[in-house]
Amino acid sequence: MNGPVDVARPFRGRVFRYGDHVNTDVIFPGRYTYTKSRPEEVAPHALEDLDPTFVERVRPGDVIVAGWNWGCGSSREQAAVCLRYAGVGAVVARSFGRIFYRNALNNGLLAIVCPEAVDALEDGGDVEVDLEASAIRRGEAVFAFSPFSPAVRSMIAAGGLIEQTKRRLATA
Amino acid sequence: MTEHGRPADTARTFAQKVLARAAGEEAVAVGQIADARPDIVLSHDNTAPIAEIWRQFGQERVSIPERMAVTLDHAVPAPTVRHAQNHAEVRAFVAEQGVAHFFEVGRGICHQVLSEEAVVLPGDLILGSDSHTPHFGWLGAFGAGVGRSEMAVIWATGELWLRVPESIRIRLEGALGEWVTTKDVALTLIGDLGADGALYRSVEFAGPGIEGLSLDSRAALVNMMAEMGAKNAYMPPDGEVFRYLAERLLARPGRRAGRGAEPGEAAAEVAARLEERELRPDPGAAYAAGHKLDLSRVEPRVARPHQVDDTVCVGELESVRVDQAFIGTCTNGRIEDLGAVHRVMAGRRTAPGTRMVIVPASSEVWSEALSRGWVADLAAAGAVFGTPGCGPCMGNHLGVLAPGEVCISSANRNFQGRMGDRGSEVYLASPAVVAASAVAGRIVHPREVTE
Ligand code: SF4
Numbered sequence: 001m002n003g004p005v006d007v008a009r010p011f012r013g014r015v016f017r018y019g020d021h022v023n024t025d026v027i028f029p030g031r032y033t034y035t036k037s038r039p040e041e042v043a044p045h046a047l048e049d050l051d052p053t054f055v056e057r058v059r060p061g062d063v064i065v066a067g068w069n070w071g072c073g074s075s076r077e078q079a080a081v082c083l084r085y086a087g088v089g090a091v092v093a094r095s096f097g098r099i100f101y102r103n104a105l106n107n108g109l110l111a112i113v114c115p116e117a118v119d120a121l122e123d124g125g126d127v128e129v130d131l132e133a134s135a136i137r138r139g140e141a142v143f144a145f146s147p148f149s150p151a152v153r154s155m156i157a158a159g160g161l162i163e164q165t166k167r168r169l170a171t172a
Numbered sequence: 173m174t175e176h177g178r179p180a181d182t183a184r185t186f187a188q189k190v191l192a193r194a195a196g197e198e199a200v201a202v203g204q205i206a207d208a209r210p211d212i213v214l215s216h217d218n219t220a221p222i223a224e225i226w227r228q229f230g231q232e233r234v235s236i237p238e239r240m241a242v243t244l245d246h247a248v249p250a251p252t253v254r255h256a257q258n259h260a261e262v263r264a265f266v267a268e269q270g271v272a273h274f275f276e277v278g279r280g281i282c283h284q285v286l287s288e289e290a291v292v293l294p295g296d297l298i299l300g301s302d303s304h305t306p307h308f309g310w311l312g313a314f315g316a317g318v319g320r321s322e323m324a325v326i327w328a329t330g331e332l333w334l335r336v337p338e339s340i341r342i343r344l345e346g347a348l349g350e351w352v353t354t355k356d357v358a359l360t361l362i363g364d365l366g367a368d369g370a371l372y373r374s375v376e377f378a379g380p381g382i383e384g385l386s387l388d389s390r391a392a393l394v395n396m397m398a399e400m401g402a403k404n405a406y407m408p409p410d411g412e413v414f415r416y417l418a419e420r421l422l423a424r425p426g427r428r429a430g431r432g433a434e435p436g437e438a439a440a441e442v443a444a445r446l447e448e449r450e451l452r453p454d455p456g457a458a459y460a461a462g463h464k465l466d467l468s469r470v471e472p473r474v475a476r477p478h479q480v481d482d483t484v485c486v487g488e489l490e491s492v493r494v495d496q497a498f499i500g501t502c503t504n505g506r507i508e509d510l511g512a513v514h515r516v517m518a519g520r521r522t523a524p525g526t527r528m529v530i531v532p533a534s535s536e537v538w539s540e541a542l543s544r545g546w547v548a549d550l551a552a553a554g555a556v557f558g559t560p561g562c563g564p565c566m567g568n569h570l571g572v573l574a575p576g577e578v579c580i581s582s583a584n585r586n587f588q589g590r591m592g593d594r595g596s597e598v599y600l601a602s603p604a605v606v607a608a609s610a611v612a613g614r615i616v617h618p619r620e621v622t623e
Contacts, residue, residue, distance in 0.1 A: 021479060025566075025587040029589055029594075031592075033218070034246060034568065049589040049594040050588075069367060072368065072401060074303050075319055095371055097371070097401065098371070098372045098401070099318065102322065103319040162225060165229060165325050165328060
């Protein structure tokens with residue numbers, strides 16, 4: 001498996017385009033949900049029921065571009081974890097299922113709402129994501145997204161919700 | 173209409189009221205982040221992996237054992253050694269940490285069980301590591317799903333930040349016609365508004381149509397709002413809900429202070445206390461959208477594979493042959509649902525080539541169906557029964573589908589591969605339509621097999 005990319009700095013990758021209402025069952029099938037939890041166990045199943053070739057093709061820093069309601073359905077956190085550890089740096093969509101959205105950011109997978117980028121980015125094309133500048137770039141074209149709050153950025157910088165909570169409890 | 177940062181002293185939605193109370197604030201505005209302390213937190217078979225995350229915090233004890241509810245329901249009894257091991261880890265954790273509410277294999281699906289056990293009360297904030305936690309809106313509570321890491325953080329700290337959502341109001345009028353259920357209402361709403369029609373929002377039901385709905389069917393409707401993307405859903409509780417909870421509290425003395433009934437108390441007193449505790453949206457509260465639905469105009473509807481919002485009238489599907497019919501889940505596995513199945517199937521038989529799997533939502537539903545004689549009648553009609561729990565709903569337990577197979581199900585999701593192989597197909601419908609389709613061997617209106 002590829003392992004996670006550092007999303008706190010700008011990263012580059014290729015675009016994998018998918019449609020609307022892609023649900024967590026096809027991102028990480030429910031049949032594995034009580035038997036596989038660790039990153040290295042879940043990453044090989046990323047998008048298994050949507051695009052069985054995805055795992056072979058994805059490389060660190062690649063970006064998923066999708067339509068409405070990406071990650072709707074189950075609360076299963078493996079849906080975010082499997083993408084992150086397969087190497088995906090960001091999912092750029094028109095909107096997200098709310099639990100997926102939280103799970104993604106909590107695990108350091110950027111969930112970015114940016115319809116302009118969704119309109120423009122083509123499957124297989126190159127893309128750069130810059131969290132600090134709140135920008136997605138393709139060649140000369142720049143697509144701005146709403147900045148993440150300082151709290152979310154510091155959580156991502158800390159390595160996610162768990163790492164952040166460890167620190168918080170240690171200093172409490 | 174929704175104004176971020178409205179003055180706090182104006183009329184408030186249900187979501188605003190519950191989140192303000194849970195955050196210990198006078199009032200919260202839509203869009204504000206509330207540091208909320210949930211009254212109850214729920215986890216199920218995923219308790220063991222959550223515990224593994226929680227252990228990274230180095231705490232010896234969870235901070236809120238008295239607020240924790242754990243149910244073994246998603247793959248019960250254990251179908252494989254790996255699942256058995258998972259259950260064993262959950263039991264050990266629950267015993268070690270003194271989790272207040274634990275329900276063993278066979279007691280039923282978390283959402284049904286915590287309702288029957290009156291663990292969740294009106295006005296509560298309940299967070300669950302399960303996407304159907306909005307279910308508890310049928311009791312007048314605010315239920316929302318969270319991920320496993322967030323649940324571990326709540327165990328450790330007792331709180332979680334939540335953004336106060338915009339609310340939409342759905343006004344129900346009129347009464348349901350024959351063979352029409354709230355499942356059809358839910359599929360109609362989701363079909364009209366889309367699988368993201370309530371994305372991130374609090375769905376707040378209102379209107380005179382609610383009164384005529386049975387408690388089981390209220391739960392089914394609120395439960396399905398998760399499929400519209402809702403953060404939570406809410407139905408104002410009435411006397412029937414308060415009585416339901418009061419009786420159950422009286423049967424289970426010794427709950428933590430303020431959440432139970434005192435020995436010897438009259439049911440009416442307990443119900444009155446629950447009524448005092450509930451939180452209602454204010455008249456004039458600001459809604460991001462409003463919808464109206466006349467229940468008498470709803471017809472039996474079916475969602476086609478693989479999208480919950482791809483719905484059609486049952487009559488449009490009559491050439492669809494079914495291999496399996498499935499009754500169960502937190503949406504439609506209650507006694508009223510089995511009653512509808514019994515009405516359609518008793519004295520008839522499943523069609524050749526079609527099998528019928530029934531998994532009651534709880535042990536209480538199962539016992540009730542047994543004592544009414546329905547189980548014997550349905551077994552004679554060709555149905556087989558599973559242990560109360562989630563069953564094959566998410567492809568984890570007995571009753572999963574082979575490549576190319578078609579299932580009509582009373583569940584809430586028909587995503588590709590959900591009930592088994594990714595080449596199988598799931599249609600969603602009311603229990604009566606599922607039962608009729610089992611008898612006909614193809615998707616039909618219940619009228620077709622009963623008249
Ligand atoms: S019955 Fe299905 S939808 Fe309900 S909690 Fe179980 S798996 Fe989830």
